[in-house]
Amino acid sequence: MTTGSLGDMCWHNGHLVKAAEVRIDPTDRGFTLGDGLFETLLWTGREIRFFENHMARLGHGASQLGLTIPFSITELENGLLALAQTSGLMRAALRLMVTRGVGPRGLKLPDTPLPNVLATIATVPTEFPAIGVRLVDIYRASGAPSARFKTLSYVDNIVALSLAQSMGADDGLMRGPDGSVACGTSANVLIQQNGKWYTPPLEDGALPGIVRGRLIRAGLVTESRIHVADLEMCQAACLTNSLVGVRPIHSLNGRVLKAELGLYTGLIAALT
Known part of the structure; x- marks a missing residue:
């Protein structure tokens, strides 16, 4: 990314x-x-x-x-x-x-x-502008070492990013089990519903990201299964990792989302 x-x-x-x-x-x-x-x-x-x-x-x-x-x-x-x-x-x-x-x-x-x-x-850039993201048909092997740990085996993520970019997006979301969402290709994903932030649990294939963990421990983000259908109903979304911090998503599967920085102030402040 x-x-x-x-x-x-x-x-x-x-x-x-x-x-x-x-x-x-x-x-x-x-x-x-x-x-x-x-x-x-x-x-x-x-x-x-x-x-x-x-x-x-x-x-x-x-x-x-x-x-x-x-x-x-x-x-x-x-x-x-x-x-x-x-x-x-x-x-x-x-x-x-x-x-x-x-x-x-x-x-x-x-x-x-x-x-x-x-x-x-x-x-590395000093700023990361909001990006467009699309769900792709690449699945995270929930419970596998390649999903649980940050291994050098990243071919699934590489293919997922390439697929998303071929669809005109900047990054892709990888799927988890039973119609769920796992994570981005090199970042965790957060979605906002009814003013609260949620991120997929580790058992759905999410990598235990550093920023993700800090936001959960700060009480600002809750682990909860995110279904594909939830992507159509969320009010805002973002990607998080150690380099970008919190990166707004302005377009999710072609649907325009709010990406004003004010939506992410609390998340960003918790990382400083």
């Missing part, structure tokens, strides 16, 4: 190196199988926003997948800060990736995995 120019430097396995000099082994399971996790974090020019939340999600996913992270949280933070500060960017997207490392051909886990850790940095 967002693009930017990649920086010249990376943080690779504990060292700042030029991006052009980074070598990924052709047998790395992150490359061959998508066997790994990632986090996308916002560098504000002063801090890495919601760093603790990102590390908690990364740590939980790694624990559930049996993936070792060979650095402490402090070491990861220092590495990301060094990369951000070296870049000179005042606002940027940091992408931290952890793969299981090299392994033999096939799916069997390596006997002695050597995880590979890579962080990149890219420019």
Whole structure:
């Protein structure tokens, strides 16, 4: 949903190196199988926003997948800060990736995995205008690791975005089970009905997004199954993730929605 120019430097396995000099082994399971996790974090020019939340999600996913992270949280933070500060960017997207490392051909886990850790940095806009979104016929595998954790396996999301754009939209909504809605291709979705905000539950395929979680804990958003029919009745809607914060949707399945920023003031204020 967002693009930017990649920086010249990376943080690779504990060292700042030029991006052009980074070598990924052709047998790395992150490359061959998508066997790994990632986090996308916002560098504000002063801090890495919601760093603790990102590390908690990364740590939980790694624990559930049996993936070792060979650095402490402090070491990861220092590495990301060094990369951000070296870049000179005042606002940027940091992408931290952890793969299981090299392994033999096939799916069997390596006997002695050597995880590979890579962080990149890219420019990111300061503002994200309202967008048009359409529901597409791509389903989130509810309960599957690819839906529960932020894995490197994103082919479903890629196809969903491509389908939505072929329909003239900026982004797509992916489906959940039993006629429900799960999430956007790289963001959670919120809809407003009768003045209250709702977002799909995790069991319907929604990724446990960082912004989503903070808004729920603040009491501003309620988890509730969102059916496709609800998209025709909501008064407003938005997408949320760590880079865009809260991004209004001005058109949902071709239906014009209210997108005045005043509708989202409470949500946005809870993130500052």
